[in-house]
Amino acid sequence: MLHWEIMGLRAAIALLMLLGLGLVALVGREVLIPADALERGTVVVEIPPHDGVLRIAGRLYEAGGIRSRTGFIFLAVARGTAGHLKAGEYELERGASTLGVLTQLEAGRVKQHVVLHPEGATVSELARALEGEGLASSEAVQRLAINPAFLSTLGVEAPSLEGYLFPDKYQFVRGMTPEEILSKMVQRLRVKMGPDITARAAERGLSVHQLLTLASIIEREAVERDEMRTISAVFWNRLKLRMPLQADPTVQYATGKERRALTRADLRIEHPYNTYRNVGLPPGPIASPGTAAIEAALAPAPVKYLYFVAMDETHHHFSSTIAEHNAAVARYRLARAR
Numbered sequence: 001m002l003h004w005e006i007m008g009l010r011a012a013i014a015l016l017m018l019l020g021l022g023l024v025a026l027v028g029r030e031v032l033i034p035a036d037a038l039e040r041g042t043v044v045v046e047i048p049p050h051d052g053v054l055r056i057a058g059r060l061y062e063a064g065g066i067r068s069r070t071g072f073i074f075l076a077v078a079r080g081t082a083g084h085l086k087a088g089e090y091e092l093e094r095g096a097s098t099l100g101v102l103t104q105l106e107a108g109r110v111k112q113h114v115v116l117h118p119e120g121a122t123v124s125e126l127a128r129a130l131e132g133e134g135l136a137s138s139e140a141v142q143r144l145a146i147n148p149a150f151l152s153t154l155g156v157e158a159p160s161l162e163g164y165l166f167p168d169k170y171q172f173v174r175g176m177t178p179e180e181i182l183s184k185m186v187q188r189l190r191v192k193m194g195p196d197i198t199a200r201a202a203e204r205g206l207s208v209h210q211l212l213t214l215a216s217i218i219e220r221e222a223v224e225r226d227e228m229r230t231i232s233a234v235f236w237n238r239l240k241l242r243m244p245l246q247a248d249p250t251v252q253y254a255t256g257k258e259r260r261a262l263t264r265a266d267l268r269i270e271h272p273y274n275t276y277r278n279v280g281l282p283p284g285p286i287a288s289p290g291t292a293a294i295e296a297a298l299a300p301a302p303v304k305y306l307y308f309v310a311m312d313e314t315h316h317h318f319s320s321t322i323a324e325h326n327a328a329v330a331r332y333r334l335a336r337a338r
Helices: 002-032 035-040 053-063 071-078 098-107 124-130 138-144 146-154 178-203 208-221 227-241 248-253 291-298 324-336
Strands: 042-047 088-092 113-117 168-172 307-310 316-320
Touching: 002 071, 002 098, 035 138, 035 248, 042 053, 053 113, 053 124, 071 178, 071 307, 088 098, 098 168, 124 138, 124 307, 178 291, 208 227, 208 248, 227 291, 227 307, 227 316, 307 324, 316 324
Parallel strands: none
Antiparallel strands: 042 088, 113 168, 307 316
């Protein structure tokens, strides 16, 4: 009788071992083979803060990032990281196994949103780009950019962050606040400017704010970089003679038309940024100038031009006298009308 009991116990143990091996094999398959969705492409999933491993496994499974909730949990517990997975927005790589997905959450390798803030772009254009990436609302960004308390924390002595956000390609992650995003861009400007730029501006009688203002106008007027120093010279020559700058981009900024054509009525509006009616620089920058425009503002070409008119989409004709300028305007308007 004892013999049969021992034989039965051995059989039960063997059966349990077989079942265990089967379970391990099944879990191993679920863990090592990518989910169907990841075999076809990437999967984006957002893990909120304070989610536990059970809820995280559920989100990953529903998004198509893992084959098995159980497999993910088993693996996380075995690795001792079940309570240490990081929140954030993740772009799970194509072909990633459950182990690959888990290691990505363990390391906190969240999705990077690339945002390009090009030379000559405005705060409002940046705000729309950030909203388009789902990083911040346009309204919140624009409101923050003119918040005196926030500007004070950044050490920006201006009514707005216009011109103080360095144009560059940035990588932001979802969950960053508008304060963090804008602070990073202002800090990038400080790094690029440096004490040498500030000293050179002072030698020309310009504050940093005035330098950025002039550079922003040059940035918006110039299409080709090789014309920047010549356009800068025109503005410097006009400033010295107390002539209005008559820069269309400042009126576009005043009217909110940005890059659209102006009317004669636009040029007559009463506004601090209308450089057709007001002499000198406008109150502040109209866009984000790049390093080339800043350098052009500091080193204008040694020419006596006072006027320029667009010849085509990229180049300008420069003149020293009003007669030559009027002739050029008539010539190029006629050419465009044909």
